[in-house]
Amino acid sequence: MTGRTTTLRLGTRASALALVQARSIADALRERGHDVELVEITTKGDVSRAPLDRIGGTGVFVTALRDALLDRRVDLAVHSLKDLPTAPADGLVVAAVPEREDPRDALCARDGLKLSDLPDGAQVGTGSPRREAQLRALGLGLTVVGLRGNVDTRLGKVADGTLDAVVLARAGLSRLGRLDAVSEVLDPMQMLPAPGQGALAVECRADDDELVGALATLDDAASRAAVTAERSLLAVLEAGCTAPVGAYAEAAEGEDGLELYIRAVVASRDGTMSIRKSATGSVEGAERLGRELAHELLDDGAEAVIDARDPAS
Structure with missing residues (x-):
């Protein structure tokens, strides 16, 4: 990288999946002539086995x-x-949202069973x-069981007969x-994925103009537009x-x-309660599209669904 003499230090969680994801970005940067080393960082989400919504939600994997x-x-x-x-x-x-993987959810069930x-x-x-x-x-009539752990741990619960399936x-x-x-790969008509699922985010310091420019070569415009719409919707609904x-x-x-x-x-x-809606708009207006759809959901009573009984209570 012009003007940079040191190897790029790429921070990643130490889980098997995180390392695979980080290596894919490191390899893409190496193909562009950059030296990269991985630096493993332990996050709160890696240490605690408590449900995510009890230890801080999504940020527990990011803050460190x-x-x-x-x-x-x-x-x-x-x-x-x-x-x-x-x-x-x-x-x-x-600085980059590379091309997104298939964002759908998948059922992993005993005996190859479908949902x-x-x-x-x-x-x-x-x-x-x-x-x-x-x-x-x-x-x-399914019994939904709370589950944490890495992919192998979760799949192991099906293999040893503890569970019939995991998603x-x-x-x-x-x-x-x-x-x-x-x-079975689950149809989004049955199971819509989480906003941003299947996509990676490559983050750096905003004042590192050289690195921001280098990472921009990894960005996929269609993937960024899609996740921008999804995340702007989520941002409104979180409020x-x-x-x-x-x-x-x-x-x-x-x-x-x-x-x-x-x-x-x-x-x-x-x-017992759910509200589904859809919308179409321009790629350039992705943020606005997600925001407007979120307000439509709220107008249709999205806030009321939180009053439904929590099955864990």
């Missing part, structure tokens, strides 16, 4: 990495984009309130070479309600060129 950036212990960090809080971080910038094949009362594991809410809303992000399974464990949120935006050719189509759901944890 951001601190390392601001302290100049690392030069850039790679995050699963769905782990990033929607509020911007002072002094930092998401509709699972018997009444089947035990399905997930650590996500969003997945829990949508699974319950399907009315299949995981297809993107993570793909990156780890574990698509063989998938018995207006605390119910589980799913969202999925796609860029596709329309009558007037490239358009962005977004679907979203707000659901109660017990699955």
Whole structure:
């Protein structure tokens, strides 16, 4: 990199999935002529096994990495984009959103069963309130079980018979070479993914103009537009309600060129209430599109879903 004599220090969590993701970014930068070394950072989310919504939500996987950036212990960090809080971080910038993996959720069930094949009362594991809410809303009589741990730990609960199935992000399974464990990729009409699921965020200090420019070569415009719409929707809803949120935006050719189509759901944890809406707009207006759809959800009563009984209470 012109003007930089030191190796780029790339901060990453130490989990198997995080390391695979970080190595993919390191390899892309090396292909562009940069020297890169990985620096493993332990986050609060890696240490605690408590449910995420009890220890601080998505930020638990991010704060330590951001601190390392601001302290100049690392030069850039790679995050699963769905782990990033929607509020911007002072002094930092998401310099690249590389091409997104398939963002859908995947069912990993015993005996290769599909969701509709699972018997009444089947035990399905997930650590996500969003997945829990949508699974319950399907009315299949499933028993949703709280679950934390890495991919191998979760899949092991199915292999040893503790659970009938788990629901995981297809993107993570793909990156780890574990698509063989998938018995069904879930249609977004049944299960909308988390905002930003399947995408990576490459973050660095905003004042490092040279690195910001270098990372921009990794950015994928369509992926960035899609996650921008999803995250702007989430940002509005986080201020207006605390119910589980799913969202999925796609860029596709329309009558007037490239358009962005977004679907979203707000659901109660017990699955008794859900509101789904969709919208189409320009790629350039991604942030506005997500924001306006969020306000439509709120106008239709999204706040009311938080009053539904929490199944854990």
